[in-house]
Amino acid sequence: MRYFLPLTLLILCGSVSADDAGSFVFLDDGDNTGVLYTYASTEIQDYFAKMFTTKLVTEVPEGTAPDVVIRLGTPDSNTAIADAVAAGQLVLPEGALSDQGYTLKNLENQLFIAAPAPQGVLYGTYAFLEAYGAYFQISGERLPAPLPFTLKTLDLTEKPAVKFRGLLPWDAYICGIAGYNPEDYRQLIDRAARLKLNFLQFHFYPGSAFFTETIDGTTAEPRYLGMPVDIFPTANAVGKAAFGDVIAFGAQCYIDHAGSPAAQAHAVQDMMRDALAHAKNRGMHTAVGMELMQPSVGSPLFTAKPEGSVNCLDPLRPENLALSRQRYLSLKETYPDADFYCFWQSEGQGVRGAAVGQEEGAAAMREAQAHWTSQDNYRGDIDYAWLLKQLCDSMTPEEQATSVAGGWFLQHLFPGIHPDFPAGIRFSSINNYSMEQSLDGGLDYYAVAAENRAVWVTDWWEYSGEQWFPQWRAGGQERIYRQCLDYGIEALSLVGWKLSGIEHNIRFMADFAWHPGLTAEQFYRDYVSRLYGQDSAPLADLYMTADAKSELTPPATSSDDRPMSLGEGWIVLGIPPFPDTAEGLSTEEWRHTAERAAAIAAEQQTFLQSDRDAVALIGQIIPGLDSQGQYWAALLLNRLRMRLHYLESMIALNESYGIYQAAALQGIPAARAATALRLNDAVALAGEAIEIYSKEIRNRNDLGVVAQMNVQYLQPLVQLHASLSD
Template sequence: MRYIVLIVLLLQLDPCFSKVPVIVHSKQASGATLLAVKELQRYIYVRTGELPRVSNADADNSIWVGTIDAVTIKDQRINQQLKGDAYQLLSVSDRKLIIVGGSEIATLYGAYKFLESTGIGFALDDDIIPDTRINQVQLSGFNKTYAPAFALRGIQPFHDFPEGPDWWNEDDYKAIIGQLPKMGMNFIGFHTYPSVGIFRGWYKPEPVVWIGTKEQFDPATGRVNNAYPILHANTNDSTWDYYPKKTSAFNFGAAQLFETDNYGADYMKGVSNWPHTPEENINIFNKVGAVLNGAFSLAKELGVKTCVGTETALTIPNEVKRTLPKASQDSIRQALYEGMFSRIKATYPLDYYWFWTPEDWTWSGERPGETDFVKKDLLSAVAAAKAVKAPFTLATCGWVLGPSRNRAEFDQLLPKEMPFSVINRQQGYMPVEPAFATVTQRPRWEITWMEDDPALICPQFWAGRTRKDAQDAFKYGCTGLMGIHWRTRNISPNFMALAKAGWEANTYDKEVPADKRDYPVGDLYDEWTTLQFGKDAAKIASAIFQRFDGAAPVSPEVTDYTANFPRATIWGIKGPGLIIANKMPWDSVVKGYDFISEFEKCGKLVHAPSQVANYQYWLHTFYYARAISKVGCLLGEMDTIAKLLPGKKELGDSLLVLRDSTAGVWEEMMTELLQTVSTTGEMGMIANIEQHNMQRMQYLTRYDSLIAAARGGVPPLVLSKEYKGPARVVVTTKRTMLNAGESLDFRVRVLSGKAVKEVKLYWKELGGKVYSSDVVEREGANVYRVHVGEKKTDFEYYIKVEIVGGESLRYPEVGNRTVVVW
């Protein structure tokens, strides 16, 4: 018996006995190759429950990982021409696979592509991992080389609203950047609104790029000693028509999600009212610089190119103007660009700095002499970059490629190493800029719209349009494909389309009719719905999503856009996502949501807990969208009655009833939204509804004075502060990789109709047996700050929340979150 036990133990140590392969790499492997090894080990463990062994020695049941110049395995099918981002997956035998890349980053792409074959999906907000485990990792049947259609492939999160990166902390940037290589993407870029501009005070300047001279910062650290008022969206300031409102005053339970009354990114919390103190503005710039240093340093390790920039011609803040000597405009601008570029050089790593053509050029064209002024500004920047030996490449972007007289005009002005890029006009409703075809011998980047800001609080589905833009961009010879966006999870089909198009656009050979704007996406939604809901529900769900993806083309002068998915909001007076006061009867409008009853039937076909959670997310997203439209119809009724109101008590009574009915549907709308909150994007949508639609527009109380005049008084509107949905655990920051020496830090937010008793963290080494636990401290409201501390090895964890009365919640619902340390 002892011999039998010994034999069994020895067999278990033999890789041939194990159901998981050995991960093999050369002793010289480094950087992203070693991350690829760790990722293979982690995800195979998650899928099988068994932690693979890592070795430098060849083995029978194995996955070899490395670059083409490190391959020692002999097989004539290995593609010796691999270079750059290209990689190959090749089954050398039924029990041996090689993942080989033209570079270390390409090897990492190859690892993630292989992991998709195990049933894993990768999205911008998080991984999509099935609950059920597999019994064996399939290594046979692979023989394909992958090469990208575009050299640069990525995202352009747009700063200005809380729905977007304004509410990202360093860990949020790192979480998003960490997902990019999983999706085969390698670019992230940001725009910075300047001090003043066409909106004449609609917005306030932003802190991603600092404007000043070389004398106004420390060249050793990049820390500035002079600044002007700046902000990213926070609930204490007014910008883009989001009026100030304490989060504790948010309604229907939403206040539980915000740990401070003045909520925003951590560097904006506790800041005084606009324009802040000089010390506060300096501090904001320095904190943002530190955030970007951490985020962009990670990007560099992951092969993700980074980009920031400002609009041209450069707007000089008044506080900066007062510090400048008297000199010519050209010399002043060059001195400022030298200061800006030098400060970036000292503060964070950067690959590109882009100059955005003025926003009003797309709406009203150029003012007399403006084009020449912009040209001088660009040449001043080119000279400045040369003078300070800027370690990054200059580029252009904007709402148009160039002036209306010749969109490609700057091609003859600027150095050919400068990439030209542009976002599609009319919030993406117009096709790719055709002038790309006339720009020669320089990189060209197409930036398609993942969503638009008029419908920023509504679902938007633009996968087909994204593919069509990719097809056109490839035909025009573009070398980059990016997507502009604010939110993440609720536009995930669009990101799948973007990521795939970065590698596949050269194969898009279907002709799209002239009266269509969207490339076919049936295969994409089949895959996406299978990942989200499982194969049983995918057939029905895919057909539903395909129906409301995209929109009909529009002419350039049209601004009242529609889409196949109902659009219940529009651009407001000065801000996004304004609920439309709809004069159409609700009985007619609600028919646009008939698809929900079809989607409800899918629920019986969704089985695994994580897929049920995904299904519930989209089901409540659709309920929320329908409630927005119903609120809009009630607002339209209120507007109609208000016009007939003066001096008529019976109309005042009707308007009061409508006000209270609208408030009831508003509560339904918010309760549905709260059941979808899982990223900072949905938290920003809450802020939009509370600060823009309710606080600024006074949608629920705008006619109280008329009601009071007609009735001799009006009872105050009292909105519930209670959350009436099911208890939920919300974690918006989902990092899956840490650098050695980093701590895992994130916040746990709890929505509950009852008080929270305790929040506890449980963690162990990856594949370990024994958990350690810590009580998580409350930060404010129903928000708890998790600090895991520095870990030297990969680990896994879960969170347990105890509610008064006995209810217990777990995050994640099934299994553990896993993190690699490299």
């Protein structure tokens, strides 16, 4: 097997061309049967028509001869490929994962796109198209200007380094799949397949229309599809023009059945089953998952933890095991064609439920299983693991082979539970979204993959969905991926919501999973060259500079002490209130808020200048790019311009606290009046940020971002401003 960097292939122009009038290329796709094989042939034909002026035919007209023959298929489906392999002229991938591999090679006037199996034929098709100038993205593609087809010298044999490579598009938020229609799922899947990804995961929160479990004949009623809004009225929205004549944005099948939650759930689940079937038709493996410790229906028996702790299913009660078994079977019945079923531990439950419950046997169970984790503040995950172990023990070997233990930073359990869990159970975890924490010992837990445990690693294609984007993560991810691959993980996925402004993160994972020698710097330079064009080299430096700053980017999480700094995008912007009494001004909480707000505003000024420099650089480069380079650079420029206004609005918000503090010396009414002026700037800049973003809509997710920012960013600022005049 020979590994080549995907963007630096040895490609030399040969002498065989098809540029004369009446010349043509013949596609010999052999015994074209089966969904994948047929799709590969269709993709070649469709893209050939877009990329070349030469005609491609699947039947040679009588009395003519093609200038070039493209041989597509496997030895079993194409006799010409079988003959070339038998003659030693063609060597196909061998060994583990060779069924996904392919060989591209030209012999005289023939170009072979050959593979041991249909999946490899499809991936070889995309490798061929990229060798001729196409470049695929999760939110689109760049194609070369059409020219006559010229046969190039290719000699490339590849197979992936990771068995499953894919995406976990997170549910429940309208900037993610909660706003999708069937065509959006199909588009996402098709684009992922062109990146040679073969894995699609879905997670379902309790109460979501995506999964309404049935227990003892009673089906849960869905409470929502997206949070905090699943149907967004566009009438008075900022950025309304982006929605066209759409009155309400959201999943259309959910909107169509408004008023009937059961019908909404049926329609949404039908759509999801269609999406899973489409993924199968693109050669993907699929997984669906539910929250194990938070049932939506039935008669659950919960723990009795001390006040301030989060309770969960009591893992010691046999009734809860029976309930969990029914929930598992309900998930399988809802999505019978999924390949895997995941049992998720809710995010944060290991910490918030770390206290030992007061129920009988809880202390003894915790003590007996203390070896399951070395993380004292995550001991609540032991409750989850104990119930899951019982559930897994109750399964048949066939059921265990499709079952997955999963959760947020759940890998801390893996070394401890590995000896105690059935061998067939897969372990899966989402890394901490801080790469620094992942790299500081957070990956060592995956070493059980080297002990014959199938392990899935999920990182982030964006930083927890926050509005701080574009985002660059390849530098840290290179180290994360390399260490995980060294352990021999089975799957590598990315979780996220938005799809534009972060395409490079997904593309890097897709490339690295095939070429584990790839570095972030190599990737960025090739990415910029392929996407923007030859005159875009300075953008590679911009990408690498931004990547180096990724860990310095101001975070905004529910546990951060800076809720006023930036918004997470999937929750309403957290903003501390202004005190309405003199006593409130003297509290420790208020003094901390005013002090930190000033420091954060200063931090944000630094990032603001950095983004201004980036915007200026892109503005200088764009005129020299070709039309497609300008198209993609316009997207980057738009997102950075949006971020400038977003940062300026947050600076205005943070400065408002200092203004309030200073003006309060003249009394609360004076503080309100003075602060309202600066807050008015924050509101105006927020509206401008959303309007700017809405000018570059590339996919359904982008419309969801406009909706999300209206509800979770602009509206809280408007309400805060209004509160000063109450």
